[in-house]
Amino acid sequence: MDKGPSFLFAGITFNRKKFSSDFARFKEIKKSDDSEETFVENEKAEMEEIDKPFKKREVKAIEKPFKKRKRRAGVSDNVEGFSVFKSSKTEPILEENEETDKASQGKKELYRQMERDAIFRKKHNIHTSGSNIPSPLQDFSELKSRYECRPYILRNLAELGIKEPTPIQMQAIPILLSGRECFACAPTGSGKTLAFVCPMLMKLKRASKDGVRAVILCPTRELASQTYRECKKLAKGKKFYIKLMTKQLVNTAEFSKVPCDILISTPLRLKFAVTKRKLDLSRVEYLVLDESDKLFELGLLKQVDAVVKACSNPSIIRSLFSATLPDTVEELARTIMHDAVRVIIGRKNSASESIKQKLVFVGSEEGKLIALRQTFQESLNPPVLVFVQNKERAKDLYNELKFSDIRVDVIHSDLPQLQRENAIDNFRAGKTWVLIATDVIARGMDFKGVNCVINYDFPDSSSAYIHRIGRSGRAGRSGEAVTFYTEADVRYLKNIANVMKASGCEVPEWMLSLPKLKWRKHRPKRVFK
Numbered sequence: 001m002d003k004g005p006s007f008l009f010a011g012i013t014f015n016r017k018k019f020s021s022d023f024a025r026f027k028e029i030k031k032s033d034d035s036e037e038t039f040v041e042n043e044k045a046e047m048e049e050i051d052k053p054f055k056k057r058e059v060k061a062i063e064k065p066f067k068k069r070k071r072r073a074g075v076s077d078n079v080e081g082f083s084v085f086k087s088s089k090t091e092p093i094l095e096e097n098e099e100t101d102k103a104s105q106g107k108k109e110l111y112r113q114m115e116r117d118a119i120f121r122k123k124h125n126i127h128t129s130g131s132n133i134p135s136p137l138q139d140f141s142e143l144k145s146r147y148e149c150r151p152y153i154l155r156n157l158a159e160l161g162i163k164e165p166t167p168i169q170m171q172a173i174p175i176l177l178s179g180r181e182c183f184a185c186a187p188t189g190s191g192k193t194l195a196f197v198c199p200m201l202m203k204l205k206r207a208s209k210d211g212v213r214a215v216i217l218c219p220t221r222e223l224a225s226q227t228y229r230e231c232k233k234l235a236k237g238k239k240f241y242i243k244l245m246t247k248q249l250v251n252t253a254e255f256s257k258v259p260c261d262i263l264i265s266t267p268l269r270l271k272f273a274v275t276k277r278k279l280d281l282s283r284v285e286y287l288v289l290d291e292s293d294k295l296f297e298l299g300l301l302k303q304v305d306a307v308v309k310a311c312s313n314p315s316i317i318r319s320l321f322s323a324t325l326p327d328t329v330e331e332l333a334r335t336i337m338h339d340a341v342r343v344i345i346g347r348k349n350s351a352s353e354s355i356k357q358k359l360v361f362v363g364s365e366e367g368k369l370i371a372l373r374q375t376f377q378e379s380l381n382p383p384v385l386v387f388v389q390n391k392e393r394a395k396d397l398y399n400e401l402k403f404s405d406i407r408v409d410v411i412h413s414d415l416p417q418l419q420r421e422n423a424i425d426n427f428r429a430g431k432t433w434v435l436i437a438t439d440v441i442a443r444g445m446d447f448k449g450v451n452c453v454i455n456y457d458f459p460d461s462s463s464a465y466i467h468r469i470g471r472s473g474r475a476g477r478s479g480e481a482v483t484f485y486t487e488a489d490v491r492y493l494k495n496i497a498n499v500m501k502a503s504g505c506e507v508p509e510w511m512l513s514l515p516k517l518k519w520r521k522h523r524p525k526r527v528f529k
């Protein structure tokens with residue numbers, strides 16, 4: 001057996017008898033040297049020639065499969081002068097290779113972008129989870145360059161004095177603009193409203209009379225009406241149909257035919273509109289659950305569920321926003337959302353770091369009024385919000401303070417709507433210095449420049465605490481929070497102390513080492529004496 005010239009030809013026997021004519025031809029060609037050795041030498045050399053580039057090609061193909069193939073085609077063009085490599089057979093290979101080249105370049109760029117995004121997110125304390133998360137927005141101008149935002153939004157942002165996006169806006173806006181569902185947790189006063197209103201307006205593009213296209217659910221009427229105003233401000237100059245679900249609206253004769261692009265409502269009113277007034281929500285493209293953990297609490301869950309079901313458009317984009325996002329809510333949300341992205345700014349369920357927090361021991365219920373009066377005497381720096389446990393407590397405290405020389409007012413759910421609105425307006429306008437309130441305004445209400453929040457009654461949970469004190473220290477401003485506690489509240493101090501410590505406040509060690517209590521609402525019977 002002839003020793004083959006290469007590994008590929010090993011084992012092949014050259015049958016000279018059978019191929020004698022071919023053998024003779026070769027001999028003719030090799031006129032100058034016709035010895036068998038020479039033929040074998042020549043054959044070997046020829047085989048090596050074929051073998052060499054082939055082997056090389058194989059190896060290179062593994063290393064750089066597409067580049068090598070492309071180069072070879074090019075070389076052949078030049079050297080041989082043939083157009084075979086330009087034929088229709090080879091063209092697609094070239095294109096395919098170029099495409100793959102582009103793809104690998106694209107991949108590299110994608111990795112680089114991902115790295116840049118990670119650095120940017122770290123810098124702004126943005127934590128995300130989910131697949132294919134869009135790059136955060138570094139600047140509002142990117143709304144135009146990346147998403148072709150209409151000029152009216154940028155103009156309105158500028159008019160509102162909003163220059164730079166806040167971290168939640170940086171990440172949530174691109175997520176929603178990419179058509180992804182999202183649940184977001186960001187500190188109080190960090191601009192969550194704009195984070196969902198801005199992409200909503202951009203996605204809706206223009207007004208339409210084809211039924212409700214977007215719904216924002218808020219747990220209270222006060223928050224719904226504030227969100228309504230925020231939407232109007234950002235939509236200024238564009239004729240969107242933005243509606244606040246009021247009693248009047250729901251009772252209008254042709255209610256279901258009222259044009260509406262964005263509908264802002266509390267769950268109860270919207271459920272009523274759907275079930276009793278046959279409001280069609282099947283075209284809703286965007287659904288926002290603001291203060292989502294509150295909406296998922298027992299008292300509201302049924303109504304929210306009815307609304308979510310009524311929004312039956314399969315391509316709907318749902319988003320959940322809150323400053324507190326308990327694991328239970330996240331789990332529940334995951335069951336209804338598709339491929340949602342989770343965004344957490346800073347630490348989950350933590351208080352805004354711009355609030356100076358303080359705990360004050362007042363002994364018993366009787367000690368509170370004395371402590372409050374003393375606080376006001378020492379320094380009253382309006383506007384001040386005083387939170388109490390329920391409407392009875394609100395009425396009682398108001399009766400104690402209304403004849404003092406302090407301009408005080410009260411807000412709770414027993415008051416008629418107009419009185420509630422007036423209480424808010426007067427507080428916003430600075431006519432009221434001290435507003436006594438129940439948790440009805442603890443969530444979402446944006447009072448600019450509240451200097452101090454006083455928790456007259458200990459909050460019933462750490463999330464209630466976070467939202468109450470979050471009425472102060474908004475949009476980067478500083479604020480103060482004072483929490484009174486009695487002997488009866490001591491057992492519940494640990495949770496609040498933990499929140500305080502996490503946001504950088506000093507807390508006595510004994511509070512942190514109190515035994516851990518199972519979560520339950522702390523609402524002891526409190527009486528005025």
Ligand SMILES: Nc1ncnc2c1ncn2[C@@H]1O[C@H](COP(=O)(O)OP(=O)(O)OP(=O)(O)O)[C@@H](O)[C@H]1O
Pocket residue numbers: 161162163164165166169186187188189190191192193194322323443444445446470474475
């Ligand atoms: N990018 C921004 N730059 C400056 N101010 C902003 C920006 N975005 C929003 N704001 C302002 O910050 C304030 C708080 O915003 P917003 O009410 O949306 O907070 P939030 O995060 O929803 O708070 P909460 O958890 O209490 O509901 C508002 O007065 C709003 O106008």
